[in-house]
Amino acid sequence: MARDLPIGNGNVLINYDAAYNIRDMYFPLVGQENQSSDHLSHFGVWTQEGFFWIDHPEVKKSLNYLPDSLVTNVHCSHERLGLQMLFRDGVDVQQNVFLRKLRIENNFDMERKIKLYFHLDLQIYGNGIGDTIYFDPELNSLVFYKGHRYLTLSCFSPDEGKAKLSGYATGQKGIHGLQGTWKDAEDGMLGGNPIAQGSVDGIIEMEVTLPAKGTKEVWFWICFGKSKQEIERMERLLRTVTPQAMLQRTHDHWVKWVNQDSHELSLLKPEIQAFYKRSLLITKTNIDNRGAIIAANDSDILKFAKDSYSYMWPRDGALVSHALDRAGYYELSRKFFDFCKKAMTPEGYLMHKYNPDGSVGSSWHPWVNQKGNKQLAIQEDETALVIYTLWHHHKLAGTLSKSKDDYDQLVIPAADFLAHYRDASGLPLPSYDLWEERYGVMAFTVSSVYAGLIAASRFAEYHEDKVRAVYYADKAEQVKKAANEQLYSEEKQQFIRSLYWNYDKEAYEPDFTLDASMYALFDFGLIEKTDSRMINTMQAMKEKLWVHTEIGGLARYENDYYHQVSHDIAKVPGNPWFICTLWYAEWLIASAASNTELQEAENLMQWAIKHALPSGVMAEQVHPFTGEPMSVSPLTWSHASFIKVTQEYLSRLKDMKNIGRKQKNDASEDKVLEPVN
Incomplete structure (x- = not known):
């Protein structure tokens, strides 16, 4: 089921499914340690007329955000049970806290007692082994923990004057035939078990009285921390500052942030x-x-x-950072390039992909070829595009005067690798393509290597490294010349996707498959957009793809x-x-x-x-x-x-x-x- 409505602050990321169930809860790194690991956390409502979970087919939904913000704006209605709900969720921009504001409206012409249920099914550190959940009477919260990961689940109703939850349950799930504590809510009565360990989940209840044709406001929140002391501090702060003030500052922050873009929108x-x-x-x-x-x-x-x-793919990251730089968000790109600088191998290339903490990610690229000889398990465009976009980063940010360390520590080793990792004709040696499926000499990769070497030459020229400026520019021209000679088919009157090495013939064979990534030939400056060969290629691409x-x-x-x-x-x-x-x-x-x-x-x-x-x-x-x-x-x-x-x-x-x-x-x-x- 597709993920929707991501909200986060760079430490915490929350994803929902299409039914507005929480599915992913990343902390303390975005993309690493999914504390829920796709397990479904429920939200439910009990009334005297009936009970429903938010993903019930009778619940009609409209899932969106508030304009220009990372605060959700989700409308839900249950016509038969006469309820309408408006959800506003966000992750605080200063503290690692998920906030949920719920405004619930009674469509019936009579006062009603309802109970709201927020359930969490966690897999702390990404697995459900050895977790603990307990009720903390001082915090009036459920506390989940394992090792150096702590989470609290709490609620509050300002309209009711209630700072306490009205019920809770903890228990085991997925073992001994147990489905989880969420089943305990369906009759409107939670068991109140105070602690559970192993494969566990937990649920809290907030009871409110809805006036006839009236509304009430209820808050839920989850605090994320690395120690019990940290979540206790956050709980005290949240109750002092108020969840409303936190959600408001989060909304205002994102509206200001997204409207910093200098384009004439x-x-x-x-x-x-x-x-x-x-x-x-x-x-x-x-x-x-x-x-x-x-x-x-x-x-x-x-x-x-x-x-x-x-994972952080250097290619994806480079192209994303380039778009952000063009929008003026230089500080985000700066951190990305610092990440790449630390990740660079001594040989001057970047690996297939990386975990958010900087360690090398999983890969399916072999280190040996069909003959059993060593090959590099890389996609060369990932190294080249980092140099290319780094040059534009400094140009756009006006920070070339501060680029010397980048030049020494990233550009020179990477550009030297690109310059040497070529065959006698000038073409880059084979590597994996951007789709991570084929090993060869790809038009996309060749274009990116050319762009990377040109960028390196410009860096060298700026830093008055005249020998390297000429050297990198010369190697770029050799790449361009070889590409014009070997990546164009006179027969087809268009460029080709790639060249594959035939081990039996000891020669390259052309691949005439049309591929959308061939747009890189013009986008990275290898071929002029007015070149008839480029025009023919793009027209054929549209027709075929x-x-x-x-x-x-x-x-x-x-x-x-x-x-x-x-x-x-x-x-x-x-x-x-x-x-x-x-x-x-x-x-x-x-x-x-x-x-x-x-x-x-x-x-x-x-x-x-x-x-x-x-x-x-x-x-x-x-x-x-x-x-x-x-x-x-x-x-x-x-x-x-x-x-x-x-x-x-x-x-x-x-x-x-x-x-x-x-x-x-x-x-x-x-x-x-x-x-x-």
């Missing part, structure tokens, strides 16, 4: 402007405060391979097998991906010669908005026939792609207006200068 249509800002906010939820930009934190993907997307269903969108490549749902390749070459569709929009923007061509790009941006969840969350890909989100959700790269394409669109839109204004002025001048008969 007023030129955009309202829905594009709003979606651009939503993409910035959602991207922020997947960034850890220590610099790791995480690809996705949807634990539902664990069902496929017992692994997740909760467009999904010919009511959903539309662009697939990754011909006959994409990942989550494949149709073998009718002519109609569905693969599932439509947000990033691929937006890459093509980037091409249209870059090559647009008229407002009509620019409109085609805007249509693809609107496609992304239409196929996101109502909250604005974009998955990795969508189902080609239903449009339902597939794979992980949200994918940080999807949102970064929308951010970048919007920036490109704005720039081109302003250019078009200036051209139109100039043409109008020229025409006016010509008219004035016409001879009078």
Whole structure:
């Protein structure tokens, strides 16, 4: 089930499923240590007329955020039981506290007693072995702990004047046939067991009296800490400051943060402007405060391979940081580059992916080739793109004068690796592609290596390292020359995706498969956008990769097998991906010669908005026939792609207006200068 409505503060990240159940609770690192590990935490309501959990089919929902913020705005209604609920959830920007404000409305014309239930099913440290839960009478909270991880679950009703919960239960779950304490709530009576250990869960109750046609307000919260003293301090602070003040400051913080962007967003249509800002906010939820930009934190993907997307891929991180830099969020990118600087191997390359704490992540890239000889288990574009985006980071932030340490510690070793990791023709040696599926010489990788070497040359020139400036520029030109000679097919009149080494023939063989990632040839500056070969390639890409269903969108490549749902390749070459569709929009923007061509790009941006969840969350890909989100959700790269394409669109839109204004002025001048008969 797709994840939705991520909220967080860089230490804590909360994800929900489509029914508004909490599914993921990451702490103390975004993407590492999922304290709930996809286990469902329930929220329920008891009335004398009946009981329901929030995911019951009778509960109608509208899942969204408050505008320009990371505070949820979720409306739920149960018509038969006469209740309406408005949820406002957020993670405090200063303390590691999840806050839930609930306004519940009675539609019946009589006073009613109701009971609200908040249940937590935790897997502390990501597993359910040896957890403890107990009721703390001083805190009036349930306390969960194991090792150096502590969480509290508490509630409060200002309208009732109640600072205490009205009931609780702790118990075991998933063993001895026990389902969990949530079952104890369905009759409106909690058992009150004060402590449990092992595989455990817990639930609290808040009883309120609803006036006829009236409303009440109830608060729930979860504190996250590394010691009992820390959560006790947070509980005292929260009750002093008040949860309302915390949620308000959180809302205000995000509204101010997202409106720092210096782009002239007023030129955009309202829905594009709003979606651009939503993409910035959602991207922020997947960034850890220590610099790791995480690809996705949807634990539902664990069902496929017992692994997740909760890693920092240097390529994804570099492209996300580039979009953030262009928006002016330099401090986030700075932490990412510091992360990469620490992660860099002595040989000058970055590994496949990393855990949020900086350790090397899991990998499926072998260290030996088909002949049993050693090969590097890397994707070379990940190293190259970090150099490329680092250069733009310093240019945009105006910090080139402070870039000497980056140049010495990151750029030189990485650029030296790129310069040496090439064959006699000048092409980069084989590595894995950006899709992590094939080992060869990819157009995307070659383009990124060229861009990385050009960036390194510019760094060297700035720091008056003249020998390296010439050296890196020369190597970049060799890459470009080799790419023009070997990555273009005269027969097809277009560029090719890659070259694969044939071990029997001891030679490269071309791969003519059209791949959306070939947009990198122009985007990273290897091939001019006006080059007829590039134009032919992009036109062929659109023809071959467009999904010919009511959903539309662009697939990754011909006959994409990942989550494949149709073998009718002519109609569905693969599932439509947000990033691929937006890459093509980037091409249209870059090559647009008229407002009509620019409109085609805007249509693809609107496609992304239409196929996101109502909250604005974009998955990795969508189902080609239903449009339902597939794979992980949200994918940080999807949102970064929308951010970048919007920036490109704005720039081109302003250019078009200036051209139109100039043409109008020229025409006016010509008219004035016409001879009078």
